[in-house]
Amino acid sequence: MTIDARQQLARDLLGCAYEALTPVQRSVIDLIATEAPTGLDPELKHDERSRSERLADRVAAIGGSWAFIIGFGVALFVWMGWNVATKGFGLAFDPYPFIFLNLMLSTLAAIQAPIIMMSQNRAAARDRASAEHDYIVNLRAELEIMHLHDKVDAMRHRELLGIIKRQNESLRILRGQANGGVAKG
Numbered sequence: 001m002t003i004d005a006r007q008q009l010a011r012d013l014l015g016c017a018y019e020a021l022t023p024v025q026r027s028v029i030d031l032i033a034t035e036a037p038t039g040l041d042p043e044l045k046h047d048e049r050s051r052s053e054r055l056a057d058r059v060a061a062i063g064g065s066w067a068f069i070i071g072f073g074v075a076l077f078v079w080m081g082w083n084v085a086t087k088g089f090g091l092a093f094d095p096y097p098f099i100f101l102n103l104m105l106s107t108l109a110a111i112q113a114p115i116i117m118m119s120q121n122r123a124a125a126r127d128r129a130s131a132e133h134d135y136i137v138n139l140r141a142e143l144e145i146m147h148l149h150d151k152v153d154a155m156r157h158r159e160l161l162g163i164i165k166r167q168n169e170s171l172r173i174l175r176g177q178a179n180g181g182v183a184k185g
Contacts, residue, residue, distance in 0.1 A: 010029050056122075063116060
């Protein structure tokens with residue numbers, strides 16, 4: 001489709017010149033003009049995460065699950081129970097106040113928090129790309145509906161003009177017959 005058609009679509013649907021549109025709006029006008037389907041952003045189709053990024057996402061998924069929370073709670077109670085129960089036998093490796101357990105929990109939190117944040121940052125970036133794609137699809141749907149309304153309105157206008165012309169012709173014929181009938185009578 002020519003640039004003139006794109007200009008016309010931009011003016012009809014968005015009320016401004018094609019050059020004044022944002023890149024997203026231009027892409028939607030181009031899609032409408034070429035009648036091409038709205039494709040999914042290539043970044044959303046492919047999983048281009050590195051091995052470490054996939055591992056970070058997996059750690060975040062596991063660390064944020066009920067199974068992890070329950071399992072970790074059980075492990076903490078077993079740790080504390082063992083150390084309290086075996087203190088008198090000399091088998092406790094971390095007696096109360098569980099200093100080694102505190103060190104382990106602090107280390108786990110220090111490692112797990114940035115990993116989860118990396119995963120959330122990537123998820124947010126994917127969500128932004130997905131939201132932009134949704135915006136493009138929704139904008140295109142809205143503009144296509146407006147375009148269809150314009151086409152239906154134009155067809156209806158032509159149809160009404162045809163009806164009015166036929167009615168005028170019928171009235172002219174009837175008046176001619178009525179005038180001719182009075183003159184004869």
